[in-house]
Amino acid sequence: MKKKSTRWMKALGFAALASCMVFTTSAGVFAADTATSTSESEDANRVISDGLEMSTSYPGVSAKPGSTVSFDLDFANGGSGELVSLSSSGVPDGATGYFQGGGNTISNVYVKNGQNSALATFSVDLPEDLAEGTYTITLTAQGETSSDTLDLTLNVSQEDLGASTLTADYDSQEGTSDGTFTFNTTLQNNSTSDQSYSLSAESPDGWTTTFTPSGESNNVSSVDVKGGSTSSVTVTVTPKKDADAGDYEIPITAKSANETLNLTLKVKITGTYSLSLTTQDQTLSFNAKANKKTAVVIDVVNNSNLPLTNINLTASAPTDWTVEFSESTIDSLEAGKTKEVTAYVTPSQSSISGDYAVTMTASATETSSDQQFRVTVQTQTVWGVVGVVVIIAIAAALVAVFRKFGRH
Numbered sequence: 001m002k003k004k005s006t007r008w009m010k011a012l013g014f015a016a017l018a019s020c021m022v023f024t025t026s027a028g029v030f031a032a033d034t035a036t037s038t039s040e041s042e043d044a045n046r047v048i049s050d051g052l053e054m055s056t057s058y059p060g061v062s063a064k065p066g067s068t069v070s071f072d073l074d075f076a077n078g079g080s081g082e083l084v085s086l087s088s089s090g091v092p093d094g095a096t097g098y099f100q101g102g103g104n105t106i107s108n109v110y111v112k113n114g115q116n117s118a119l120a121t122f123s124v125d126l127p128e129d130l131a132e133g134t135y136t137i138t139l140t141a142q143g144e145t146s147s148d149t150l151d152l153t154l155n156v157s158q159e160d161l162g163a164s165t166l167t168a169d170y171d172s173q174e175g176t177s178d179g180t181f182t183f184n185t186t187l188q189n190n191s192t193s194d195q196s197y198s199l200s201a202e203s204p205d206g207w208t209t210t211f212t213p214s215g216e217s218n219n220v221s222s223v224d225v226k227g228g229s230t231s232s233v234t235v236t237v238t239p240k241k242d243a244d245a246g247d248y249e250i251p252i253t254a255k256s257a258n259e260t261l262n263l264t265l266k267v268k269i270t271g272t273y274s275l276s277l278t279t280q281d282q283t284l285s286f287n288a289k290a291n292k293k294t295a296v297v298i299d300v301v302n303n304s305n306l307p308l309t310n311i312n313l314t315a316s317a318p319t320d321w322t323v324e325f326s327e328s329t330i331d332s333l334e335a336g337k338t339k340e341v342t343a344y345v346t347p348s349q350s351s352i353s354g355d356y357a358v359t360m361t362a363s364a365t366e367t368s369s370d371q372q373f374r375v376t377v378q379t380q381t382v383w384g385v386v387g388v389v390v391i392i393a394i395a396a397a398l399v400a401v402f403r404k405f406g407r408h
Contacts, residue, residue, distance in 0.1 A: 051078035052146040060153035066128040070193035094127035166261035174268035177243035189225040197254040206240030274303035277371035285374040291349040320348035
């Protein structure tokens with residue numbers, strides 16, 4: 001009996017130990033689940049309480065008294081969409097701060113779940129007499145379940161610290177009046193808001209100035225530049241053909257609602273290239289016969305105030321015609337000088353009577369000129385020759401008759 005009692009006692013002991021272990025494990029799991037649930041609840045509360053965030057890309061800027069400073073406001077919402085009221089504090093005395101959205105002045109904004117870029121804009125109009133210094137403005141976004149604040153720093157100074165700029169890689173060029181001058185300029189918008197700049201130029205009389213954004217082919221009169229960004233603009237200046245040699249200035253202006261940027265481009269005209277072809281009596285027509293060489297004296301005139309070099313003479317004539325020059329190449333021709341050249345024009349044998357056009361071209365390294373001449377071709381017909389023969393025969397017959405019967 002003792003052995004059986006001992007066995008039963010051991011069995012009861014093991015059972016009790018197992019029960020304790022199960023209870024302890026269950027309690028641990030319950031405690032862990034409870035802790036996890038509590039942690040998740042705390043995280044959820046934290047997302048809701050910190051779910052609204054207000055920010056701007058450039059919270060610290062420099063400005064001059066009398067200017068307007070704008071900040072694009074971005075919002076992030078980790079919770080459900082909610083209506084958020086906007087307010088500001090710390091605006092300098094005499095300055096006016098206001099929120100804008102959709103082109104209107106606003107005091108509330110609806111912030112959807114997720115990212116909301118440039119949902120609103122905060123602007124400050126600074127008075128002309130605002131003292132120089134550093135000012136901090138605090139913006140508050142108050143939602144139904146969450147809120148956030150944003151500090152903006154204004155460094156007010158009379159100096160153009162951080163002002164937008166309009167610059168050129170090279171603002172001075174030189175050349176002849178028959179060329180064009182291309183300037184690569186950069187428009188830097190150092191403000192916090194996007195700006196639309198109208199572009200204009202004060203060109204000399206008869207000159208033209210155009211603006212073309214980098215990478216584009218069309219000319220424009222304005223360009224949009226994002227806050228804190230740059231835009232490259234090509235400025236093309238074309239002088240009038242007969243512009244006198246000398247120095248010229250072309251003031252360029254880029255004007256937005258908040259600022260006016262100026263740049264002066266300089267062009268030096270070194271001279272004018274001009275070349276012409278004519279005859280001594282200014283007559284641009286002559287007569288020629290089919291299959292007969294006709295000589296025409298041509299004047300090659302340098303109307304420039306600079307020498308012309310490597311002048312080549314060529315011609316375009318009807319089919320099977322030939323045009324030759326006594327001197328087809330002129331190495332150099334001084335300014336204001338004239339060179340006489342003889343052109344030999346031979347119409348084709350098959351040419352019929354009538355007017356034809358022959359174009360002669362003088363091409364120099366610096367410039368070129370075309371001149372069209374009218375050539376009147378004269379031909380002898382077969383019947384004309386026959387008529388002459390008949391007349392001669394009749395005359396001979398009359399002479400013979402008079403000789404024979406004259407004595408009688």
